[in-house]
Amino acid sequence: MELSLSIPALLFPAISLSMLAYNARYLAIAALIRQLYKEYQQRASTILGKQVQQLQRRLEIIKYMQAFAIVSFLLSAASMLLIYLQWSFWANLFFGTSLLSLIVSLVLSLLEVRLSTRALVIQLSNMQGDELKD
Numbered sequence: 001m002e003l004s005l006s007i008p009a010l011l012f013p014a015i016s017l018s019m020l021a022y023n024a025r026y027l028a029i030a031a032l033i034r035q036l037y038k039e040y041q042q043r044a045s046t047i048l049g050k051q052v053q054q055l056q057r058r059l060e061i062i063k064y065m066q067a068f069a070i071v072s073f074l075l076s077a078a079s080m081l082l083i084y085l086q087w088s089f090w091a092n093l094f095f096g097t098s099l100l101s102l103i104v105s106l107v108l109s110l111l112e113v114r115l116s117t118r119a120l121v122i123q124l125s126n127m128q129g130d131e132l133k134d
Contacts, residue, residue: 005083008076008095015073015102018109022066025112029058054119061112068105072098 033055040048075098082091 003079003083003088003091003095005080008079008083008098011072011076011098011102015069015076018102018105019066019069019073022062022069022105022109025116026059026062026066029055029062033059051119051123054115058112058115058119061108061115065105065108065112068101068108072101072105075101 033052036048036051036055040052075094079091079094079098082088082094
C-alpha cells in the first residue's frame with residue numbers, strides 16, 4: 001500500500017478530539033477530587049475512602065490514555081514528515097505505530113468509562129439504600 005500525506009493527516013482531527021475528551025474527563029475528576037477532599041476533611045468515611053481509591057485508578061488510566069494519544073499524534077506527524085522525505089519504510093512503520101498507540105489509548109478510554117460507570121452505579125445504589133432507611 002502506498003502511504004500518502006493525506007492518510008496520516010486524517011488522524012489529526014480524531015486524535016485531537018480524543019485528547020480534548022480525555023482532558024475534559026481529567027478536569028471533571030480533578031473537580032470531584034477537590035470536592036471529596038473538602039468532604040473528607042469534614043468527616044472521614046469508608047465510602048469516601050473507596051471513592052478516592054477509584055478516582056486514583058481512573059486518574060492513572062487517564063494519564064496513560066493521554067500519553068498514548070500524544071504519542072499517536074507525534075508519530076502521525078513524524079510519518080507525514082517521513083512521507084515528505086520519501087522514506088516510505090519508516091513512514092509506514094511510524095504510521096502503523098501511531099495507529100497502535102491510538103488503539104491502546106481508546107482501549108484505556110473504554111476501561112476508564114467502565115470504572116466510571118461502576119462508580120456511579122455504586123453511588124446510586126447507596127442513595128437508594130438511604131431512601132429505604134427514611
